[in-house]
Amino acid sequence: MKRIGPPLAWVACGVYLASRLAYGWNPHDEGLLAQTALRVLGGELPHRDFDDAYTGGLAIYHAGVFRLLGTSLISLRVALLAAYLAWLPVVYWIALQLSVWRSAEPSAGQPTSRAARSAASTRGGAAAATFVMAIVAAWSVPNRVAAMPSWYNLFLATAGAAALMKFIETRRVAWLVTAGVAGGLSVLVKLTGLAYIAAALLVLVWDERGKATTSRAYSWFVTVSLVGFVAALSRAVARIPGASPQWHFVVPAAALSALLLWREWRGPPTGSIGRLAGRTAIFGGGIAAPIVVFLVPYVMSASVPALVHGALIAPGQRLAFAMALPQSLRTLWTVIPWVVALVPWRRPSRATVVVVGLVLAALLAVATHGGAAYAAVWTSIRHVAPVLVIAGVIAVARGARSSGEFWVVLCMTALTGLVQFPYAGSDYFSYFAAFPILCAFGLVSGTVPALVGAFFLGFALLCTNPVKFRINGERIPDDQMPSVKLDGLVVGATEARQYQSIIALVRAHSPEGGYVYAAPDLPEISVLTDRKNPTRVNYDFLDDPNGHDARVLSALAEKHVDVIVVGGYPGGFSRPIDQVLMTALEDQYPSSAVIGPYVVRWRPPTINSDVPNGR
Numbered sequence: 001m002k003r004i005g006p007p008l009a010w011v012a013c014g015v016y017l018a019s020r021l022a023y024g025w026n027p028h029d030e031g032l033l034a035q036t037a038l039r040v041l042g043g044e045l046p047h048r049d050f051d052d053a054y055t056g057g058l059a060i061y062h063a064g065v066f067r068l069l070g071t072s073l074i075s076l077r078v079a080l081l082a083a084y085l086a087w088l089p090v091v092y093w094i095a096l097q098l099s100v101w102r103s104a105e106p107s108a109g110q111p112t113s114r115a116a117r118s119a120a121s122t123r124g125g126a127a128a129a130t131f132v133m134a135i136v137a138a139w140s141v142p143n144r145v146a147a148m149p150s151w152y153n154l155f156l157a158t159a160g161a162a163a164l165m166k167f168i169e170t171r172r173v174a175w176l177v178t179a180g181v182a183g184g185l186s187v188l189v190k191l192t193g194l195a196y197i198a199a200a201l202l203v204l205v206w207d208e209r210g211k212a213t214t215s216r217a218y219s220w221f222v223t224v225s226l227v228g229f230v231a232a233l234s235r236a237v238a239r240i241p242g243a244s245p246q247w248h249f250v251v252p253a254a255a256l257s258a259l260l261l262w263r264e265w266r267g268p269p270t271g272s273i274g275r276l277a278g279r280t281a282i283f284g285g286g287i288a289a290p291i292v293v294f295l296v297p298y299v300m301s302a303s304v305p306a307l308v309h310g311a312l313i314a315p316g317q318r319l320a321f322a323m324a325l326p327q328s329l330r331t332l333w334t335v336i337p338w339v340v341a342l343v344p345w346r347r348p349s350r351a352t353v354v355v356v357g358l359v360l361a362a363l364l365a366v367a368t369h370g371g372a373a374y375a376a377v378w379t380s381i382r383h384v385a386p387v388l389v390i391a392g393v394i395a396v397a398r399g400a401r402s403s404g405e406f407w408v409v410l411c412m413t414a415l416t417g418l419v420q421f422p423y424a425g426s427d428y429f430s431y432f433a434a435f436p437i438l439c440a441f442g443l444v445s446g447t448v449p450a451l452v453g454a455f456f457l458g459f460a461l462l463c464t465n466p467v468k469f470r471i472n473g474e475r476i477p478d479d480q481m482p483s484v485k486l487d488g489l490v491v492g493a494t495e496a497r498q499y500q501s502i503i504a505l506v507r508a509h510s511p512e513g514g515y516v517y518a519a520p521d522l523p524e525i526s527v528l529t530d531r532k533n534p535t536r537v538n539y540d541f542l543d544d545p546n547g548h549d550a551r552v553l554s555a556l557a558e559k560h561v562d563v564i565v566v567g568g569y570p571g572g573f574s575r576p577i578d579q580v581l582m583t584a585l586e587d588q589y590p591s592s593a594v595i596g597p598y599v600v601r602w603r604p605p606t607i608n609s610d611v612p613n614g615r
Contacts, residue, residue: 006092006130013137014085020142021077022490023482024467027499030073030489031524032538033147037062038071038527047310048303050536051543055311057188057294058149073527074488076147084141087155090162091136091434095129097165097405098442132441135453136434138460143430149190150419150431156186157196157416158434161408164203168404173282180286187287188294191315192419198229198253199415200283205260206407208276218271219264226257240323240422248326249421252389252414259393314542322541322573326424327382334380335387341452342444353447360455367463374463375473381456382429388439389414395443406442413439426471487528498596502565503529505593509563509602517556518565520574522598525565534559540574549581556588564589567598 032053039050040063046056062076069075141151160182167175179200186193205222230253237249264271298304341356348356366373392410395401416432440449467482469475484496491499506516506529515532518525520540526533534555537543543551556564564585566577577585589601 006126006133009130009134010085010088010092013088013134014081016137017081017084017142017145020145020465021081022074022485022488024145025073025489025491026146027495027524028521028539029146029148030076031522031527033058033062033076034066034071034073034527035523035533035538037066037076039533041066041071045297045301045303046307048298048301048306050533051310051314051538053315053539053542054149054190055188056307057185057290058152058190060294061189062147072488077145077489080141080145080147080151083152083155084137087158088133088137090158091438092129092133094158094162094165094405094409094438095132095441096125098409098438099125099128128441128445131450131453132437135457135460136437138457138465139433139437140430142465143460144427148431150192150428152189153186153192153196153419154416154431154434156182156189156193157199157412160186160196160200161412161435164200164408165405168203168207168408176279176282177286177289180283181289182286183283184287184290188290191311195415195418196412197287199411201280202253202256202260202411202415203404203408204276204279204283206411207404208271208279210270210272210275212268212270213272214269216269218273218276219269221273222264222271223261226261230254230257237421240325242325242328244326244329245421247329247332247386248424249418252386252417255390255393256411256414259397262397310542317541323422324424326420327379331379332383334376335383338380338384338452339387339391342440342449344444344446348446348448353451356448357451360451364455364458364462367459370469370475371473373473374469375471377459377463378426378471381433384440385413385417385432385436388436388443392439392443401442409435409438409442494596498598499524499528501593501595502598502600505595505600505602506531506563506565509600511562515559515561516563516565517552517561518567519552519577520568522565522567532559534561540577549578549584552581553584563600563602565598565600567596 036046036050036052036059040046040059044050046052046054046059052059062079065075065079069078140154144151160179163175163179163182166172167179183193183197183200186196205226208218230250233253234246234250237245295304295307298307363373363377367377389410392401392406392413396407396410413432413435416435419431420428441453463469467476479494480492482490482492484491484493486496486499502525506525510516510529510531512530513532515534516526516529517534519537521538523533523538525531535552537552540548555561566582566585568576585601589603591604592599592601
């Protein structure tokens with residue numbers, strides 16, 4: 001059973017996600033992912049020929065998926081399922097390493113023998129790692145089934161973390177290069193990959209311990225570097241007002257940096273700037289490898305400036321248009337019960353275990369009906385990453401967790417939470433939840449923590465993944481529950497009716513293979529109607545506002561666009577179309593039909609019209 005248990009759990013996780021693969025969507029997200037991929041298939045390059053909200057690598061990858069599986073929205077999710085299945089064994093392997101090191105913790109920083117690690121593994125390590133893998137599986141992609149770049153950032157960060165662990169164990173340069181390649185690929189998916197790179201650099205600083213020397217040059221170098229890192233991070237995060245962003249995004253990194261400095265200055269100097277620089281260069285070479293390949297078509301077409309502006313400068317506008325504060329510090333108290341439950345219990349009595357189990361079972365039963373209990377669980381878990389990092393730093397400082405493997409997970413827990421910056425959406429915790437779960441597993445063990453783990457597994461399966469409630473505990477109306485198929489996805493009945501009506505009108509008033517202008521933030525319209533976007537804009541807020549109206553009207557005239565869709569999807573980021581452009585559009589497209597929050601407008605028939613709409 002020890003050998004077949006993990007594979008069976010892996011298959012079950014895959015089947016579970018496959019059963020949910022078609023359910024739910026955010027139209028503008030699905031539209032952006034699909035439209036950018038289709039434009040790459042048509043020979044265009046992200047940022048050079050069209051605006052992309054991300055770096056551009058994901059659009060190229062998704063273009064390959066469309067070429068292989070067909071141009072349906074479900075194809076992107078099938079590719080996500082494949083990546084998810086490849087990722088879970090890595091999660092299992094990391095959990096197994098944590099289990100082994102926790103069971104046979106080395107003393108005085110000395111490595112554990114292979115025999116000791118093997119013996120620890122056979123003492124239930126595989127079963128515990130399988131349990132952790134199942135929790136991670138339930139709290140990840142099934143919570144937000146969409147081929148979003150943040151999932152690939154998580155997958156690559158996990159692969160990079162495993163490579164760093166292997167480097168610490170074997171000292172083989174190939175593993176450090178592999179960790180770098182994971183970072184380079186992650187940055188090409190989305191700039192959030194920089195958070196993984198920062199975490200990996202903290203791992204390299206931790207690992208830099210050599211023979212004792214008399215020079216403090218390395219100590220001062222590390223001190224200046226870490227203080228500068230925390231200051232720069234704090235300044236960047238300060239663009240979001242309040243103390244809460246500092247707690248979620250800066251305090252974890254500051255705690256890790258403080259521990260590294262304490263460790264560096266409390267004993268004789270042992271580090272080497274040259275050795276750290278050499279390892280950083282090897283890691284950086286791995287990062288550079290995929291980026292250099294990605295840059296080739298931009299260099300050949302002299303469009304590197306367009307890439308730099310689109311990938312590095314334009315995303316800064318999200319702070320004005322797409323910003324959401326993380327969980328308020330006023331709700332920090334909600335995490336106290338989990339801290340109490342996860343405090344290392346020496347030998348809890350049977351009565352204690354029974355009481356804790358009954359309380360958690362009751363909370364789970366109540367949470368299945370939504371309301372305050374459901375909301376309280378979500379509120380509390382969004383604070384756990386900083387709390388776990390602080391607890392981990394204390395454990396490392398006391399010598400209770402001295403393994404490099406645990407430090408890797410601790411760094412990833414602290415930095416990958418930056419996926420929530422600047423938009424800490426209600427479900428963004430799921431994009432990095434794997435690392436807090438692994439961190440908690442590395443910190444605690446025993447019956448009570450196992451009960452807590454079972455609770456959260458049950459909460460995901462029974463309360464969250466079925467998507468019956470909003471994060472605040474309110475029940476989602478029946479007409480918004482996924483029930484009707486649309487382009488391979490199962491969406492809410494009201495949305496399905498609206499989009500089906502829009503599709504019919506756009507196709508009736510535009511030629512096959514023609515164009516449709518849809519704004520603001522409606523990239524899904526061109527995808528669902530099989531029409532092309534006449535502009536380079538997907539999300540309006542990413543476009544330069546200077547001359548925006550003139551560029552739109554010019555594109556409509558140049559491409560002979562016969563139909564437009566104007567509206568406001570509630571989840572969009574950009575401001576409504578300004579009155580000057582709206583007036584011009586109304587003049588050119590006088591005929592209209594209102595469908596929910598959208599207005600479809602089209603030109604009157606002309607003698608030269610080739611629109612096959614029976615006019």
